[in-house]
Amino acid sequence: MSKAIKRITEVYEPFAAIVAYMTGDTDSSERGYYLEKRNIRNGKMGVGKPLTQKMLASIIKTVQTTSSQLDLGMYGRVPSNVLYCDTRIDHDKLVWYHGPEERNVFFSKSLNIPNGKMKVPGLVYVVANGKMRLYAFKGKHPADKLYHAPFMNTAENSVCLGNAKVEKPEERTFENVIAYWEKMYWNSEFSHILGDNPVKGNLAVLTKELIETGKDFPSDVLVPVNVKLSNLLR
Numbered sequence: 092m093s094k095a096i097k098r099i100t101e102v103y104e105p106f107a108a109i110v111a112y113m114t115g116d117t118d119s120s121e122r123g124y125y126l127e128k129r130n131i132r133n134g135k136m137g138v139g140k141p142l143t144q145k146m147l148a149s150i151i152k153t154v155q156t157t158s159s160q161l162d163l164g165m166y167g168r169v170p171s172n173v174l175y176c177d178t179r180i181d182h183d184k185l186v187w188y189h190g191p192e193e194r195n196v197f198f199s200k201s202l203n204i205p206n207g208k209m210k211v212p213g214l215v216y217v218v219a220n221g222k223m224r225l226y227a228f229k230g231k232h233p234a235d236k237l238y239h240a241p242f243m244n245t246a247e248n249s250v251c252l253g254n255a256k257v258e259k260p261e262e263r264t265f266e267n268v269i270a271y272w273e274k275m276y277w278n279s280e281f282s283h284i285l286g287d288n289p290v291k292g293n294l295a296v297l298t299k300e301l302i303e304t305g306k307d308f309p310s311d312v313l314v315p316v317n318v319k320l321s322n323l324l325r
Contacts, residue, residue: 110129172189210305241289251285290312292312
């Protein structure tokens with residue numbers, strides 16, 4: 092039996108409760124908090140005492156350790172195209188890139204754009220707190236300056252993951268997690284422009300031309316974004 096399984100099948104007895112108090116309005120940025128610990132004996136809570144920093148630190152460490160043992164984080168060989176990774180609770184982020192390449196793309200029938208292969212620019216993928224963002228870059232390797240990803244369903248700060256049906260990986264290796272998110276994006280049908288036009292010109296006309304001709308993506312049509320790569324790597 093693995094340590095993780097043994098840990099979660101053990102019988103735990105409650106010995107203390109943590110009670111959180113808040114001052115100020117719930118919508119106020121000036122609200123304050125107070126935490127107290129109440130010992131539990133024979134199923135009854137005792138008198139509250141201020142929660143010590145030592146106990147709080149111990150609880151946080153236990154939560155982080157348990158999360159890791161239950162396979163909530165990533166593990167395994169780190170691919171060379173990974174730029175940044177943070178697996179801390181509430182800070183989870185993974186950033187990776189691909190240079191210019193050819194991708195299979197799919198479209199809603201209403202757009203009258205054929206499904207097919209399309210050469211795309213270099214792309215930086217960002218997955219944080221269960222959401223994806225996507226940015227383009229010029230050249231083979233990402234520099235600090237980034238551009239709008241030149242695709243439908245994709246805005247500067249958000250991606251609309253449509254109708255792709257992809258199973259989450261049972262083993263959360265870096266390769267599996269990256270493959271999962273890329274399939275979620277590229278197996279979805281592009282259907283609409285999300286936010287501002289991401290290219291100089293008509294995106295639908297450009298996309299259709301690239302699929303039909305097989306030409307390299309013209310980097311001169313990319314539109315800069317306010318986000319820099321250095322902003323993403325922290």
